[in-house]
Amino acid sequence: MAKLPAYLRRDIRLLDVHSHSGFEPLLYLTHGFPFCQSLRNSFEDNERSGITHAVVFPLCTSLYYDLPAMQRGKIKLERRIGTAPFAFENEHLLRQIYEIFPDYKRMFMPFMMLDTAREAKKQVRALSSLLDRFRFYGLKVHPRTTQAAVSTLGGPGRPLLDFARANDLPILFHSAYPGSPDRLSQISQILDLARAYPGLRFCAAHFCGFHQKTFEEAARYDNVWVDSGAMSIGCDVVVQKLKIYEAGPAKIPGDYRDPPAVFAEIARRFPDTFMWGTDNPAHTWVSSSPAKPGGKPQRVELWSSMDREKRLLRDVSGALRRKVAFENALDFLEG
Ligand SMILES: [Zn+2]
Numbered sequence: 125m126a127k128l129p130a131y132l133r134r135d136i137r138l139l140d141v142h143s144h145s146g147f148e149p150l151l152y153l154t155h156g157f158p159f160c161q162s163l164r165n166s167f168e169d170n171e172r173s174g175i176t177h178a179v180v181f182p183l184c185t186s187l188y189y190d191l192p193a194m195q196r197g198k199i200k201l202e203r204r205i206g207t208a209p210f211a212f213e214n215e216h217l218l219r220q221i222y223e224i225f226p227d228y229k230r231m232f233m234p235f236m237m238l239d240t241a242r243e244a245k246k247q248v249r250a251l252s253s254l255l256d257r258f259r260f261y262g263l264k265v266h267p268r269t270t271q272a273a274v275s276t277l278g279g280p281g282r283p284l285l286d287f288a289r290a291n292d293l294p295i296l297f298h299s300a301y302p303g304s305p306d307r308l309s310q311i312s313q314i315l316d317l318a319r320a321y322p323g324l325r326f327c328a329a330h331f332c333g334f335h336q337k338t339f340e341e342a343a344r345y346d347n348v349w350v351d352s353g354a355m356s357i358g359c360d361v362v363v364q365k366l367k368i369y370e371a372g373p374a375k376i377p378g379d380y381r382d383p384p385a386v387f388a389e390i391a392r393r394f395p396d397t398f399m400w401g402t403d404n405p406a407h408t409w410v411s412s413s414p415a416k417p418g419g420k421p422q423r424v425e426l427w428s429s430m431d432r433e434k435r436l437l438r439d440v441s442g443a444l445r446r447k448v449a450f451e452n453a454l455d456f457l458e459g
Pocket of ligand 1 (some may be wrong): 142406
């Protein structure tokens with residue numbers, strides 16, 4: 125599966141390695157934003173911004189879960205929609221691309237969402253039957269929203285890991301830096317997996333939370349990449365000293381009031397590891413949900429746009445721009 129088909133390989137100039145399409149019940153049920161994104165919106169956003177290609181995955185919770193429990197901040201299986209966690213959402217995304225908007229298949233590289241802690245064998249059955257019908261190019265895991273630690277992929281999630289290996293599918297994890305209250309998405313556990321499975325490729329999303337040591341460590345692995353998903357509001361968070369990303373002396377030095385300058389500094393220091401991605405539509409984030417399951421609701425209101433995410437590339441040019449704009453992403457996708 126590692127090689128992209130010719131129709132996707134053509135004219136790649138700017139590849140967004142982190143974007144979502146679909147419906148997000150968790151944010152909808154807690155009056156958060158954004159809670160949905162249609163593939164047509166993504167396509168038009170991308171055309172307007174000069175993004176030629178995009179990795180796209182569903183949003184991060186599943187209608188297979190119990191909705192009232194989810195509204196109270198707890199993930200529990202209800203099993204009425206779909207045959208496994210994310211089976212419905214994954215099929216929905218693939219049918220949007222290949223049946224409703226077939227012209228879009230030249231732009232989008234779909235990844236399938238996983239729940240690494242629950243019903244892995246059922247998920248593998250659902251994914252295998254989707255793979256018989258449609259092409260997809262990787263897998264996405266959101267440990268915080270699924271309430272499943274990264275390490276569960278090597279435990280109860282093992283059948284999913286074997287599926288990834290058998291089909292040579294890279295895995296992109298939502299991830300958190302060591303000081304984050306999110307203990308489920310720790311990058312150290314992604315690096316444990318990368319060491320244990322050198323034949324698999326991993327992406328730790330969200331710029332290592334700007335934590336310098338963690339980024340340096342991730343960059344030492346040949347099979348680990350790091351993306352810039354939602355980095356503009358990431359810089360806002362540092363300026364506002366919200367405890368979401370590293371804001372103290374352990375952060376990568378830079379002027380965080382100027383996100384493109386921070387982006388360029390990271391690109392310069394980690395030219396083979398860093399990949400540009402927007403997190404569309406979650407480059408903007410308004411939420412009242414707790415930072416950790418069962419915790420106190422945390423009000424966060426952070427705004428960005430595709431223009432602002434594209435502006436992150438302002439200070440990178442030439443060979444380095446090509447690397448962060450698409451070449452590193454192609455290495456991650458194809459190996
Ligand atoms: Zn995301």
